Amino acid sequence: MAPAWLTPRRATVAGLALLLAALWLVFPSGFYFRIATLVWISALAAVGLNLLMGLAGQVSLGHAGFVGIGAYAVALGPRHLGLDLLPSLGLGLVLAGLLALLVGRPILRLRGHYLAVATLGLGILVWLVLNSEVAITGGPDGIQVQRLVLVGWRVAGAETWYWITGLALVLGVLVALNLEESPTGRALRALHDSEVAAAVAGIDVARAKLAVFVIAAVYAALAGGLLALFNRFVTPQAADFLHSIELVTMVVIGGMGSSLGAVVGAAVLTILPQALTVFHDYEHAVLGLTIILFMIFLRQGIVPSLAALLARRAP
Amino acid sequence: MSAIAAEGIGISFGGLRALDGVSFAAEPGEVFSIIGPNGAGKTTLFNIISGLYRTGEGRVRLAGEDVTGLPPHLLAARGLSRTFQNLQVFFRMTAEENVMVGRHLRERQGLLAALLHLPWVARQNRATRDRARELLAFVGLAERARDPAGSLPYGALKRLEIARALAAEPRVLLLDEPAAGCNPVETEEIDRLIAAIAERGTTVVLVEHDMKLVMRISHRILVLNHGRMLAQGRPAEVRTNPEVIAAYLGRHGAEAAHAAG
Numbered sequence A: 001m002a003p004a005w006l007t008p009r010r011a012t013v014a015g016l017a018l019l020l021a022a023l024w025l026v027f028p029s030g031f032y033f034r035i036a037t038l039v040w041i042s043a044l045a046a047v048g049l050n051l052l053m054g055l056a057g058q059v060s061l062g063h064a065g066f067v068g069i070g071a072y073a074v075a076l077g078p079r080h081l082g083l084d085l086l087p088s089l090g091l092g093l094v095l096a097g098l099l100a101l102l103v104g105r106p107i108l109r110l111r112g113h114y115l116a117v118a119t120l121g122l123g124i125l126v127w128l129v130l131n132s133e134v135a136i137t138g139g140p141d142g143i144q145v146q147r148l149v150l151v152g153w154r155v156a157g158a159e160t161w162y163w164i165t166g167l168a169l170v171l172g173v174l175v176a177l178n179l180e181e182s183p184t185g186r187a188l189r190a191l192h193d194s195e196v197a198a199a200v201a202g203i204d205v206a207r208a209k210l211a212v213f214v215i216a217a218v219y220a221a222l223a224g225g226l227l228a229l230f231n232r233f234v235t236p237q238a239a240d241f242l243h244s245i246e247l248v249t250m251v252v253i254g255g256m257g258s259s260l261g262a263v264v265g266a267a268v269l270t271i272l273p274q275a276l277t278v279f280h281d282y283e284h285a286v287l288g289l290t291i292i293l294f295m296i297f298l299r300q301g302i303v304p305s306l307a308a309l310l311a312r313r314a315p
Numbered sequence B: 001m002s003a004i005a006a007e008g009i010g011i012s013f014g015g016l017r018a019l020d021g022v023s024f025a026a027e028p029g030e031v032f033s034i035i036g037p038n039g040a041g042k043t044t045l046f047n048i049i050s051g052l053y054r055t056g057e058g059r060v061r062l063a064g065e066d067v068t069g070l071p072p073h074l075l076a077a078r079g080l081s082r083t084f085q086n087l088q089v090f091f092r093m094t095a096e097e098n099v100m101v102g103r104h105l106r107e108r109q110g111l112l113a114a115l116l117h118l119p120w121v122a123r124q125n126r127a128t129r130d131r132a133r134e135l136l137a138f139v140g141l142a143e144r145a146r147d148p149a150g151s152l153p154y155g156a157l158k159r160l161e162i163a164r165a166l167a168a169e170p171r172v173l174l175l176d177e178p179a180a181g182c183n184p185v186e187t188e189e190i191d192r193l194i195a196a197i198a199e200r201g202t203t204v205v206l207v208e209h210d211m212k213l214v215m216r217i218s219h220r221i222l223v224l225n226h227g228r229m230l231a232q233g234r235p236a237e238v239r240t241n242p243e244v245i246a247a248y249l250g251r252h253g254a255e256a257a258h259a260a261g
């Protein structure tokens, strides 16, 4: 038996922090830190998306759109608005949240797959704008991002970014677990199973869904901003449909409804393509195959099934 | 003033007249039963009263206030709660968590505080959990608190729904066939629960096919047939009403008469 103070929430966060430290000790080169940084960043977006999908049972098929907004905010804020990088990042988070609010408000009043359809359209729209507004965004070739300087300290090096993004992930997981252990978190899990019973219990179902959608969007935008700052370069690929599907796949293979699972899923989908270069040429096919395999796997009921998530149970 | 009143409720589904001019009023602490053959419109009436269905015909009042057409979560905030004939349980949550969700209205909300897990959030979680445990004990499910709701048997789920509904501390509780599928021991248990709930001043509106149960615990009974009011009155009046006996075509009527004797 674990001691009483070691709640699952604390254990998860402590375990993740220990993992950060342990990997830091064993990693031999900058290459490893670079990959790990990419894992932490993807995981942050996946943890947010898991709140929406795993907890509340709502699907976003355009979540990379919010990643793109966060990423381009740090690229364009300094260039066009004369903002520093951190205020630009903040602006990106606010914009992503507002956009989610704007799109989610009318959509989430309705039951069914409307959110998946609407976010699919939203993601494509963001990608189109980033691609075609060449004068502002640099178009398909992408755009440079300034180096982050924090009170005179030039943030550089894969190891430094490993820690910055790793700590952001630990905080992101902590906040996600906090949400789960709150009236709102319980409300989200409840409406996942029965919207009717949740409403009868006094839960404003539309409002609860909207809240978690906005939260998930902000997580994605933060991941996008960190990605742009780390790479110092960003292309519309950050916002494209393939990336949205990657994020969904991370949540699905990690085990729906588990924040730690989302981290595992992000690790698998980030490391595999690096390890097997053949993946690069067949990325779509491999992603599709992964999803199909996991849908079969999940349908057998080993982990909460994807079917139950996608096909909302009617009252 | 009546705790709950329905006035002239009507609704049609396509050509089907599911309810037509149905009115009733129940007082605080009263057990008011609605009976009638299958398809009489009992569940439909509950669905309208609790805001799941909308209709242009008729009005619903809670403690005198006109609440017609309000969505379910706002009705809940005004003291209305219910259970479901076809179970609506949060199957992926534990029994205890199901009841904790029922406390939603009695909990302080605050998204930012929740995200930061401020001390009062943790304290409130504990208080909510304690209250849920008490309610599970009240309905006889203390042993199953940590079990996933999906693993509970049917009769237990019926009682779990009652505990969840009570968690909101409603003034009016609608129970849709709480004893359906229960064995005689479980039915007796539900009988005891309903009496205890009403004794605390909560109005119970009960839909139930078990005539013995209905005749035993109801203060008044409304009989529906094909969406219309057939009779209304105290159990002794209803069970001797020839129209009611005719509508039930012997089966339930005989049971009622049997219960009378």
Ligand SMILES: Nc1ncnc2c1ncn2[C@@H]1O[C@H](COP(=O)(O)OP(=O)(O)OP(=O)(O)O)[C@@H](O)[C@H]1O
Pocket: B013, B016, B018, B036, B037, B038, B039, B040, B041, B042, B043, B044, B045, B085
């Ligand atoms: N959403 C709906 N759409 C169409 N018809 C409906 C709907 N809801 C109920 N009905 C019909 O209305 C009539 C009344 O149904 P209701 O479920 O209220 O009966 P009931 O009295 O609860 O019956 P039971 O004792 O079997 O539960 C039935 O003929 C039913 O098929």
Ligand SMILES: [Mg+2]
Pocket: B042, B043, B044, B085
């Ligand atoms: Mg019914």
